[in-house]
Amino acid sequence: MSDRQQKRTVTSNESKIQPDEHSSSSSSSTRSGGRRGMTPSTSSSYEEQQPAMRSVAISPAVSHHRTILFDAPLKRVDPGTTATASIKNATSPATTAKQTPLYLNKKPMLTKKSLSDPQVGVPKKSKWNVEHSTLKARPSPSPTTPCALPPPQKCTSRLVKGTSADIISGRISMTLQSRSIQAKYCKSAAKCRTLDFVKFYIRLYAVPGDDEEVLVELQRVSGDYLSFMYDCRAILDAAEGKDVFMDNNDVNNRHCPNKKALYLRLPVSEMSFACDDNTILRHDLKTKQDDEDIINITSELLSSPQSDSNMLGMESLVSLVDVNVTSKSTAILASKRLVCTRHQPDNGPFSLHNYVMSLIIYEDDHEEDDDDESVEEDDTSAIKISLNGSIAEHTRRLRTHALTSLSNALDLLCSEKILCETISASKDWYASVLIPRLIENVKCASNKPHDATLAARCLTSLAMCSRVFASTMKESDGCNVGCMSALELAGEIGRDEFELLSRDCERCQSTLLRC
DSSP: OOHHHHHHHHHHHHHHOOOOHHHHHHHHHHOSSOOTTOOHHHHHHHHHHSOOOOOOOOOOOOOOOOOEEEOTTSOOOOTTTHHHHHHHHHHSGGGSSSOOOEEEOSOOOOOGGGGGOTTSSOOSSOSOOOOGGGOOBOOOOOSSOTTOOOOOOGGGEEEEESOOHHHHHHHHHHHHHHTTOEEEEETTEEEEEOTTSOEEEEEEEEETTEEEEEEEEEEEEESOHHHHHHHHHHHHHHHHTOOOOOOTTSHHHHTSTTOOOTTOSSOGGGSHHHHOTTOOOGGGGOOHHHHHHHHHHHHHHHTSSOHHHHHHHHHHHHHHTOTTTSOHHHHHHHHHHHHOGGGSOTTOOSOHHHHHHHHHHSOOSOOOOOOOSOOOSOHHHHHHHHHHHHHHHHHHHHHHHHHHHHHHHHHHHHHTTOHHHHTGGGHHHIIIIIHHHHHHHHHTTTTOHHHHHHHHHHHHHHHHHOHHHHHHHHHGGGSSSOHHHHHHHHHHHHHHHOHHHHHHHHHHHHHHHHO
């Protein structure tokens, strides 16, 4: 086709398509880069195929979180079988719509976020349950009440916000149990006694003008201040819902066998300067006569008619039989004299064995006054109660020191494998007199959990020493409450109130079952 004919064809097509001005301007404005010379139907279909901006509202997907519930009565399962299978089933697509909650049988962690959650950090059956509505304001000095409590100290008190009194009291009772602190509860107050013979009170007060605050205050009655502050900080932190971690110097670890004291990280004989061959220590040059002289000083304190000298002598004896705070030669000699009279020197009129065993076997008739500070009688009766309480406290401390020294001595000689040989001359007395008395101490775990703990340790060492002693303990089950039954009951009390008691009872039970 020639050029002239092509021009005619194009001119005829242009004359047929004559869009109006408005439609052409609108189509040109709505189309970017559109083709010219298209029919209206073709143009509309072309516009529908072009991409357009659209807004879509996307709602968040429904999250399927598992609810973790803490249920104490459930039994523990093997983490390699049942627990893994339950987690897989809970996360499978078939059970996504409806998932069963996962139960964990352990104590919950206490964090700051748990303050608003009343179910976190509280045991299911708390020994101390204080109703928030029954709290009273803290008494302040006034002309009518000049003997009111002194102002609260910052280091021994804390304001807890956003938590009711029953939650706070539950947290405190759980902390006292884990730290093996004996407590007796009375309304909004708790009377406590630690393993270091520190006595203090815990009181909860309402804050006037603010119903969401509770004042937690601790007041020391007697005992070592450093030991009190060590427990005080842990109790106040637990009341706020903070994590309370147990380290190597904690109360339970410090009173376990073969554990270091609060101020000792390592026994003196194992320290770096003592292990150096070039270092000559004084105890390296010490002879057996020097060890006997040290023990004789303790014997003189115990034979003194002064009560304070007797207490100092018992505290010295507890240190002498502890290999962590004295040399091993001195500890072994003192332990031998303690457990058997055969190792007593002929020229010594005082018997260390008889003195300690008399404290353990013959219990004093005095009982400690465990009532709360609610004596509203005259001054004479208050003084009388105070004197009786002082005598009972002195006697109880002597007896507890005697059980501590005996448990340390038996444990040391048992670890050295010389216990059976040491007490061979007194086996009949141990089986007929001492072991039944120790079982009676375990039975009194509800009133004296610390003494029951020490008695369980002594029974463990004796059972490991001789099968005759172990069989004697097992045969005692023919009575009303035997050794195994007493250990089981004491273990239940320990799990509720005294953690250290439950540990030693379980250890003694396992030892008897192996024998």
